[in-house]
Amino acid sequence: MTYCVGLLLDAGIVLLSDTRTNAGLDNIATYRKMFLFEEPGERAIGIMTAGSLSITQTTMARLTDAIEEGDSPKSIMHAPTMLQVAEIVGGMLSDVTSEVSAKMERMSQNATASMIVAGQRNGGPMRMFLIYPEGNFIEATADTPFLQIGEHKYGKPILDRVIAPGTSLADAEKAVLLSMDSTLRSNLSVGMPLDFAVIEANSLEISRRRRIEADDEGFSRMSAAWSEALRNAFQQIDPI
Template sequence: MTYCVGLMLDRGLLMMADTRTNAGLDNISTFRKLFTWDVPGERVLMMMTAGNLATTQAVVSLLDERTKAHEDRAPSILEVPSMFQAARLVADTLRDVIANHAEAGQRADSTFNATLILGGQIRGGPVRLFLIYPEGNFIEAGADTPFFQIGETKYGRPILVRAYDPDMSFERAVKLLLVSFDSTVKANLSVGPPFDLQLYETGTLKLGPKLRIAADAPYFQAISTGWGEALKTALDSLPDFDLTAES
């Protein structure tokens, strides 16, 4: 399983992904799920992947190959004129990879399924964030839906919905994401650290800080312990249910 979150702020974009993959309890591995492409001063693109590992690796490899100069190649993610066109290119690539991997007649929601989050900025356009489905279609984040999740989404969603604020700082947003990831890790053993984090500040057209947060990182340990204690304190502060009271 996987857990990835793409978060839009007034200040820019944050992408965070876990690195655990598993094909059973006795076959757990670590793979990167957060990828970037950039031309400093011209464009920055960031992508996260969830789903079948062979499918997602093939998509990333194809996108990488197309950035290399040679004749008769397919369009490159480093050449498309807008983030919308970048999303279309990635969506088409994902759909084609699934079709090539799947058996005849097999649907896109088969074992070859994958879902992607693509975000970034191309010079002359705004920061944009897209959720790309295995069928090759996609939706865009906006004021009403300012973040996307893929993978094991349900455990980490409540804190995002309650605490997200578009004008929060990067530092506060990282704290929010770590609480969301900690909640997911506690509830699902198929999601786990280390976590990859990539920041992008609007208008800079260059990649921001890129971090890998390990399970034993002091700050993550402080967040995990502090959040658990805060939840217990909040629960204790609420009145107990009165079994004798009439409904």
């Protein structure tokens, strides 16, 4: 399982993913699910993945190949708009899913993946898309400034209450980490370390990137403080 969350705020894009991958409960591994691409001053793009590792790895490998091949029409570093970046990723994901599914069907099995694609190109607005396994996508808006993939339910209540387009990047960082904290507590197949990144508005670069390891003291402290704050908040509430 996986939990990835992306915020599209006035101040910038905030991305957080876990890294746990499992094939059955006895085969657990760590794989990066966040991929960052930048040409500073020109564009910055973040992609997060959830679902079948065979599909996400192949899709990301093809996207990377297309970038290295340079002027390919499939290169997300050459696409003139973020919408076209989303279309390239969606098309690639759809192709890979079809190929893998054709093989899987022979075994009566099924594999899918979904992705969050977010970024900004020089001259264009910041945009963020959730790409479905079929390759179609939806976009974050001011009404819905966050998108989630994977195990999204445990971590949604805190986002619903805290996140609005005007939320500061500092508050946004706290909110996604606390959203992840709730998910980590409730679903063992979502696990540390975490990958965190920020693309500040109009910076056209990956402004911050950080891997948060399982023994990260700051994260442990925040997690404990949040538990304590929740329990205190709970005690303050009057019964009905």
